[in-house]
Amino acid sequence: MSPNIIAYAIVFIASMAFFSWSCYRRFRLVTLGVSENRFNKIGKRIWNMLLYAFGQRRVVSRPFGVNHFVLFWCFLILMLANTEFLFNGLFPDYISLSRLPIGANYVLSFIFDIISLLALLAVCVAITRRLAFPPSYIEARSRDAFIILGMVGTLMIAFFGLQGSEIAQGTQEAARYMPVSSFVSSIFMSNASSQALDWLSTFFWWIHAITLLAFLNYLPYSKHMHIMTSIPNCFFKSLEKVTTQPREEFKKGNAFGVGQVDQFTWKGLFDSYSCTECGRCSDVCPATSTGKLLNPRLVMHDIKTNLLKNGPLITNNKKRKSLPLIGDDHEGSIAEEVIWSCTTCSACMEVCPVFIEHVPRIVDLRRHLVEMKAKFPEELLAFFENMEQRSNPWGIAPGDRAKWASEIDAKPFEAGETEYLFYVGCAGAFDARSRRVSVAIATILNAAGVSWGILGKDELCCGDSLRRLGNEFVFENMAKENVKMFTEKGIKKIITECPHCYSTLKNDYRQYGIELEVIHHAELINNLFKDGKLKLNGVIDLSNVAFHDSCYLGRYNMIYEAPRQVITSATGQAPTEMEHHHDNSFCCGAGGGRMWMEESTGKRINVARTEEALKLNSDTICVCCPYCMTMFEDGLKDKDADDRVQVLDLAEIVAKAIK
Amino acid sequence: MLVITCIKQVPDTTQVKVDPVTGTLIREGVPFIMNPFDAHALEESLRLKDKYRLRVAVISMGPPNTEITLKKALAVGADEAVLLSDRVFGGADTLATSQVLAEAIKKLAQKEEVAMVICGKQTIDGDTAQVGPGIATRLGYSQLTLVDHIENVDLQAKKLKVRRKLEHRHEIVEAPLPAMISVVREINHPRYPTVPMRLMAADATVTLWDNKVMTLDEETIGLKGSATQVRKIFSPERAKGEIIGDGAKDPNEAAQLLINKLLEKNLI
Numbered sequence: 032m033s034p035n036i037i038a039y040a041i042v043f044i045a046s047m048a049f050f051s052w053s054c055y056r057r058f059r060l061v062t063l064g065v066s067e068n069r070f071n072k073i074g075k076r077i078w079n080m081l082l083y084a085f086g087q088r089r090v091v092s093r094p095f096g097v098n099h100f101v102l103f104w105c106f107l108i109l110m111l112a113n114t115e116f117l118f119n120g121l122f123p124d125y126i127s128l129s130r131l132p133i134g135a136n137y138v139l140s141f142i143f144d145i146i147s148l149l150a151l152l153a154v155c156v157a158i159t160r161r162l163a164f165p166p167s168y169i170e171a172r173s174r175d176a177f178i179i180l181g182m183v184g185t186l187m188i189a190f191f192g193l194q195g196s197e198i199a200q201g202t203q204e205a206a207r208y209m210p211v212s213s214f215v216s217s218i219f220m221s222n223a224s225s226q227a228l229d230w231l232s233t234f235f236w237w238i239h240a241i242t243l244l245a246f247l248n249y250l251p252y253s254k255h256m257h258i259m260t261s262i263p264n265c266f267f268k269s270l271e272k273v274t275t276q277p278r279e280e281f282k283k284g285n286a287f288g289v290g291q292v293d294q295f296t297w298k299g300l301f302d303s304y305s306c307t308e309c310g311r312c313s314d315v316c317p318a319t320s321t322g323k324l325l326n327p328r329l330v331m332h333d334i335k336t337n338l339l340k341n342g343p344l345i346t347n348n349k350k351r352k353s354l355p356l357i358g359d360d361h362e363g364s365i366a367e368e369v370i371w372s373c374t375t376c377s378a379c380m381e382v383c384p385v386f387i388e389h390v391p392r393i394v395d396l397r398r399h400l401v402e403m404k405a406k407f408p409e410e411l412l413a414f415f416e417n418m419e420q421r422s423n424p425w426g427i428a429p430g431d432r433a434k435w436a437s438e439i440d441a442k443p444f445e446a447g448e449t450e451y452l453f454y455v456g457c458a459g460a461f462d463a464r465s466r467r468v469s470v471a472i473a474t475i476l477n478a479a480g481v482s483w484g485i486l487g488k489d490e491l492c493c494g495d496s497l498r499r500l501g502n503e504f505v506f507e508n509m510a511k512e513n514v515k516m517f518t519e520k521g522i523k524k525i526i527t528e529c530p531h532c533y534s535t536l537k538n539d540y541r542q543y544g545i546e547l548e549v550i551h552h553a554e555l556i557n558n559l560f561k562d563g564k565l566k567l568n569g570v571i572d573l574s575n576v577a578f579h580d581s582c583y584l585g586r587y588n589m590i591y592e593a594p595r596q597v598i599t600s601a602t603g604q605a606p607t608e609m610e611h612h613h614d615n616s617f618c619c620g621a622g623g624g625r626m627w628m629e630e631s632t633g634k635r636i637n638v639a640r641t642e643e644a645l646k647l648n649s650d651t652i653c654v655c656c657p658y659c660m661t662m663f664e665d666g667l668k669d670k671d672a673d674d675r676v677q678v679l680d681l682a683e684i685v686a687k688a689i690k
Numbered sequence: 691m692l693v694i695t696c697i698k699q700v701p702d703t704t705q706v707k708v709d710p711v712t713g714t715l716i717r718e719g720v721p722f723i724m725n726p727f728d729a730h731a732l733e734e735s736l737r738l739k740d741k742y743r744l745r746v747a748v749i750s751m752g753p754p755n756t757e758i759t760l761k762k763a764l765a766v767g768a769d770e771a772v773l774l775s776d777r778v779f780g781g782a783d784t785l786a787t788s789q790v791l792a793e794a795i796k797k798l799a800q801k802e803e804v805a806m807v808i809c810g811k812q813t814i815d816g817d818t819a820q821v822g823p824g825i826a827t828r829l830g831y832s833q834l835t836l837v838d839h840i841e842n843v844d845l846q847a848k849k850l851k852v853r854r855k856l857e858h859r860h861e862i863v864e865a866p867l868p869a870m871i872s873v874v875r876e877i878n879h880p881r882y883p884t885v886p887m888r889l890m891a892a893d894a895t896v897t898l899w900d901n902k903v904m905t906l907d908e909e910t911i912g913l914k915g916s917a918t919q920v921r922k923i924f925s926p927e928r929a930k931g932e933i934i935g936d937g938a939k940d941p942n943e944a945a946q947l948l949i950n951k952l953l954e955k956n957l958i
Contacts, residue, residue, distance in 0.1 A: 283889045402885040412882055420702065420723060430707075463937075504885045 034236055039120045046244035053251040054259075060342035061304065064297030069267040076266045084265040089384040093311070096384075098156050102183075105150035106258075112143040112190075113243055120240060129204055140205035144194070148211045151187040154180050168319075169310030169328075175253050182246045189242060191215045192235035200228045257307040261385040264305040267298055268386040274377055274587050275538045276394050279402075279503050288398025288501060292337045292356050293345050295395065302387040303335035312379035312389060315611075317618040317640075318372040322633025324360060325372035327379040327389040334392065336363035357396060370396045371408055374636065375499045375623030376582040381614050390623075397501025411500065414627040419505050422491040423457040424627060433487035435459065435466035439473050444484030446521030451476075451483040454536065456529040457492050458657030464664065465528070465657040471686035472528055472552050478689050479564040481555075483526065489516065495531040498539060500624035514543045524548045526555055528682075530583035530656045531622070537588070551584060553655045553681050557593040560600050571602060571688045577649035578606035579640070579663070580616035581656040594655050594681050601688040606653060609643045617643065621658035641666025645676065652678045691742075691805045691845065693735040694795055695768065696825070697728040697750040699759040700815040708925050724759045727810025731873050733880040734840065735808050736767045742843060744805060745769045747798055751779055751790050757896045765883035765891035772798070776900035781913030784816070788824025789910050794899060795829060805845060807870040811836055822872035832865035838876045843867075 070076075082088050087103060090096040118126040128136050158180050165171030194212035197203040199220035206213055220228060250256055279287055289295050312327040313319045319326045333356075340354045340363055358364035370393055379389045400406045407415075417426030433441070435455065444452045453476065458465040476483050494509035513536075516522075525547055527533040537549035550558075559565040576598055584590045591613050598606045611617035620636030630636065641663055644652050652667075654660050660678055667673040701720045724732075735746045748763040750756050751774040760771040774790055782790070795807060807829075809822035819835070826833035838855040841862065848867040853860050855874050883891070901908070908914060934951060935944030952958045 281885065281889060283886070283893070287885050401882075405882040405884045407882075409879060412879065415882060420721065463941075504888065 034120060034233060034240070036121065036123075039240065042240070042244065043117065043121060046248055050244075050248050050251070053248065056343075057251050057256070057304070057339075059346065060338050061297050061300045063293040063338075063342055063345055064295050064300040065293075067296035067298050069269075069298055072270055075270060076268070079268045080262060080266040082265075083268070083384070083386065084262040087384070089382065092382075095160065098153050098160075101149060102153045102157070105146050105153065108142065108146050109150065111139075112147075116239065117243065120236075137205050137208040141208040141210075143190075144209040144211050147187045147190045151184060154184045154187070158184075166310065166314070168314035169308060173308075175255070178249065179246075179253065179255050182242055182249070186239060186242045186246065189235045189239035193232055193239055195220055196223075196228050196232035196235060199223060200225065200232065254306065254308045257305050257385065260301060260305040261307065264301060264385045264387070267301065269388065272538050272587070273380060273386075273388050273391060274375070274534075275542070276391055276498065276503075278507070278542050279398070281504060281507065286399075287402035287503070288400070289392075289395035290357060290399040290403060292334065292341055294399075295334070295392065299388070299392055299395070300334070300338055302392070303331045303338060305385045306331040306335070306387055307385070308332070309384065311382040311384070312387075315378040315382050315615065315617075317374055317376060317378065317620065317636045321636050321639050323368075323372040324366055324632060325369045330365060330369065330389060330392065331387060333363055333365050357400065365396060367400065367406070368632070370400065371628065372625075372632070373623050374582070374618045374620060374625045376618035377586045378582075378615070378618065381586050394499065394501055397499075398503055399501070401501040402504055407500070408628050410628055411624070414496070414624075415502060415505065418492060418494070418497055418502075418509070422509065423461060424492070424496065425457075425461055427461050430488050432460045432490050433485065435469045436473065436485065436487075439470060439477075441473060441487075442484045443487055444520060444522065449482050449484035450524060451481060452517075452520075452522045452525045453483045453485050454493075454525050454527050454532055455485060455490065456527060456532045456657065458661075459528040460490065462657060462661070464660060465680075468657065468660070468680040468682055469528060471680065471682040472526070474686045475552075475556060475559070475565065475682060475689065476526070478566075479559045481559070481564075486516075486520075491516070493532045493535040495535040495539075496624040496627060498535070499622065510540060510543050514540060514545045517545060517547065522547070525550070527551055528657065530581045530587070531658070534583045534587045551588075551590065551655065553584065553594040553597060554590060556682065556685055557597050560597065565685070565689060567601065567688050568690055569688075571684070573602045573651050573684060573687075574604075575647070575649045576602055576604075576606045576651045576653050576684070577609060577644045577647045578612070578653045579609065579619065579644065579659055580612055581654065581659050582616065582618050582622050584655055585616050586614055594653070597681055597685060598653060601685050607647045607649055609640075609647060611643065619654075619656075619659040619662035621662050626658050626661070635666070635669070637662035637666040638669050641670055641672075645670060645672055650676055651684075652676060653681055653684060654678060655681050691744050692798060692802045693738050693744045693746050693805055694798060694807045695728070695732045695735045695746060695748045695763070696791055696807065696809045696821070697732065697748050697759060697763060698725045698810075698813045698815075699723070699750060699752050699756045700725045700813055703814050706815075708923060722755070722759065724762055725810055725813045725815075727812060727814070727873065727875065729810075729880040730875055730877050731808040731810045732763055732766065732768065733878045734873055735806075736881065737878065738806070738840070738843065739767065739769075742845060745802070747772065749774065749791060749794050749798075751775070751782070751787060751794075753780075760896045761891045761894065762883070764894050764896075765888045766881050767887065771894075771896045773896050773898050774900075774904070775898060776902075776904075778901050778908050778912045781916065782911065783916035783918045784818050784820035784824055785917045786911050786913075786915035788821050788828060789915060790904065790906065791821065792825045792828035793904060793906055795825065797899075797904070804868050805843070806850070806868060807831065809870065809872045811872045811874050819872070822870055826870035829868070829870070832867070832869035834863055834865055834869055834871040837871045837873050840871070840877075 087100045090099050115128055128139055161171045161176060191212055194203060194209055195215035198206040198213055198216040250258055308328055310328055316327050337354055337356050354363045360366035373393045375390050377390055414424055417424055421429055455469050459469040491509060491513055494506040497506040525536055527549060530551060533549055533551040536547055578595060578598060580591060595606055617640050618636060619640055652663050654663060660680060663678040667676055699722045702723045706720055738744050739746045746768045747770040748760055748768045749772045750760055754775050756773055760773055764771055772794060774794055779790055807825060812819035823833055834852050836854045837852045839853040841851040841853060843850050849864060850867055850869050851864045852871060853862050935947040937944040
């Protein structure tokens with residue numbers, strides 16, 4: 032059937048014009064962002080798009096994602112049907128399924144019929160979920176969600192109504208191949224008069240057309256803009272480690288970090304358009320789940336809101352920004368407390384189905400606060416000064432760096448003489464507890480006959496916390512000094528005790544033109560076991576070891592199995608896993624410079640993580656990171672469990688086993 | 691109007707060791723820092739600048755590398771930096787130092803009226819706390835030491851009201867301007883430099899005044915002008931106390947030993 036072509040043409044043209052204008056207004060704002068190349072390695076990018084957007088790889092990693100997968104593919108397939116529908120209304124004699132060869136028409140009609148039913152079911156499932164089992168981490172009952180689900184549902188019902196009435200009229204050639212529509216027709220329309228059928232088909236036709244065009248026009252103004260942006264966002268996915276922030280150019284006249292929305296790169300802005308508010312990032316965020324103000328989803332939402340509000344003013348050259356990007360905690364502004372709550376654990380980015388880059392955006396904002404405003408929690412002042420003056424967080428005299436090695440025979444690193452530099456790190460050198468870990472590592476290296484040396488009092492901090500806290504200026508100076516020293520001393524292979532040193536030397540320092548072979552002690556020990564260089568002196572009796580994945584080892588560098596294999600070798604049994612483990616691990620609370628800040632809002636992250644470990648009734652918690660060590664030991668004290676549960680570094684367990 | 695902050699570049703004393711043989715400070719490889727009390731003095735000057743629209747000048751007497759420390763002062767917002775550096779200024783004690791600084795302040799005062807001179811209460815290397823008062827005396831300024839809070843500055847009436855932190859009490863003092871105040875750490879938290887300011891300071895010029903500019907009588911400055919001289923520096927013998935237990939090795943045992951000891955002495 033065809034409606035009044037003139038009336039439809041007016042509606043169609045008006046809708047398309049408004050849709051184009053909306054898209055133009057929205058996407059033009061993205062171009063306000065700073066330029067950034069996300070068009071290199073096209074092949075790799077297309078592959079990512081196929082895998083993550085069309086394959087919905089991350090979406091389906093959670094059970095409910097399957098429903099989205101179904102809706103997504105239904106939507107794609109029905110796009111064909113809907114395009115045909117929209118143009119058939121304008122050119123009924125030229126564009127029509129019935130003009131296809133008979134077989135093709137039947138096949139497509141059958142597919143559209145079945146797929147429409149599937150889509151309708153998926154919509155029902157989604158509505159039921161939101162009403163009956165709303166997930167805690169999203170605004171499950173938002174108006175936006177119900178409007179869009181209602182529209183999709185209406186569209187499907189209109190489809191069946193239209194097809195059903197056409198079948199009843201006998202005008203649908205492919206009727207035999209449309210089981211669902213035929214069923215609808217036989218149930219509701221078999222006794223209708225031809226006049227009623229005429230009326231019904233016109234009614235459903237218009238409902239279908241108007242819903243479809245309304246849906247299209249609603250998209251740019253809702254969270255469902257992701258329907259347009261998430262596929263390209265997977266194409267634009269960072270091909271480098273997204274956790275390694277880009278450098279800044281310290282030139283006079285430059286601005287540093289991001290203090291207003293157009294200082295983000297265009298991709299940073301595009302990210303905010305791609306957020307579906309699925310809430311997975313909020314669900315895994317250690318800050319959100321312990322009652323902090325930070326919620327990664329809302330950070331994206333605020334960036335988007337800010338862009339929509341300020342963008343038009345910026346494009347019209349009105350310098351006045353009506354809404355500050357960093358300000359009070361209201362929609363469109365990000366509060367300072369939010370910015371400082373992030374542990375940079377990267378859990379949000381690990382789960383985001385469309386690869387939104389939350390952590391680099393937060394670091395951008397921190398850079399602005401530190402570098403442009405010198406505004407940060409006051410406890411960081413001493414930290415920054417200690418780092419700058421004495422190259423360690425506590426401000427301890429650098430001359431004391433080698434004191435940990437007073438009981439063992441640690442030689443200075445000599446190029447040609449020693450193979451590895453053992454980069455002890457600040458905690459390993461100064462923190463009383465971690466010094467015992469340094470000794471354990473040294474013992475293992477000696478037992479395995481590894482050739483190693485230290486820098487002693489010449490060792491400098493790697494600068495990890497500075498970089499994550501947005502103090503890029505001081506970080507850059509430290510990185511340059513370290514790179515200079517490593518180059519001068521001929522250091523190429525480095526063993527680290529701390530995952531933060533590991534990640535910084537290995538990933539961040541590459542930006543300074545140095546490729547180091549960096550190995551964390553967990554990996555090294557695992558290799559030594561594999562190569563038979565490390566022999567156990569009987570298996571030690573540590574029953575039920577709970578293993579904690581450090582963010583900077585796991586999510587940052589994909590090292591998950593090496594420490595587990597070492598525990599299995601040393602204790603004779605695999606470690607027990609906490610509720611959150613591997614890439615879904617839960618931060619200890621100390622990353623991103625949080626180690627040096629107070630945690631006064633909500634529950635302490637380390638206590639939450641310790642409680643998770645205590646649920647396993649383990650007598651030992653195994654860590655691979657000095658920060659995690661401190662956080663767990665504090666957590667155990669908080670829970671009065673330090674007399675029955677011990678925290679050991681992986682190296683300490685192995686050192687016991689080889690004695 | 692000008693607020694002048696006097697700054698000294700000192701060795702980072704946590705990293706200074708005394709050579710047991712020669713009895714002198716081992717300065718090699720020891721980084722220099724802005725005397726921490728002076729950082730508080732500078733911060734207080736900058737707050738006055740923000741509040742009363744004054745200009746802040748920093749002055750320091752020292753070797754040429756003191757320029758680095760003065761640039762740090764420019765990076766947090768000082769408007770002008772003057773380095774008093776000349777071989778003939780060297781070897782000065784507090785008497786000769788305050789002479790050069792006071793003359794430099796006079797010189798600055800010729801161009802612009804000076805409201806206040808702010809110093810740290812003492813330096814962490816010399817620990818004398820004499821230079822500030824020396825400057826005040828030579829210039830005839832009001833002398834307000836150990837200030838932990840500036841209550842009020844009245845530039846019209848040329849009056850200043852401050853709170854002094856004494857051992858067991860506070861003292862609120864009013865004095866006419868110009869005044870020299872020396873500050874304690876509690877007065878404020880020094881600010882942190884922004885990157886644009888650091889970059890600006892890196893290229894900024896520090897005015898150098900040697901004795902050709904100052905034209906001071908060499909008998910009154912440097913080693914010659916000093917009434918005191920350092921004969922020997924040494925670490926004092928530990929007269930009292932003992933180290934009990936090794937806390938790094940066994941904190942529990944060390945704590946127990948400490949408790950026993952304190953109980954034994956009836957201290958707890």
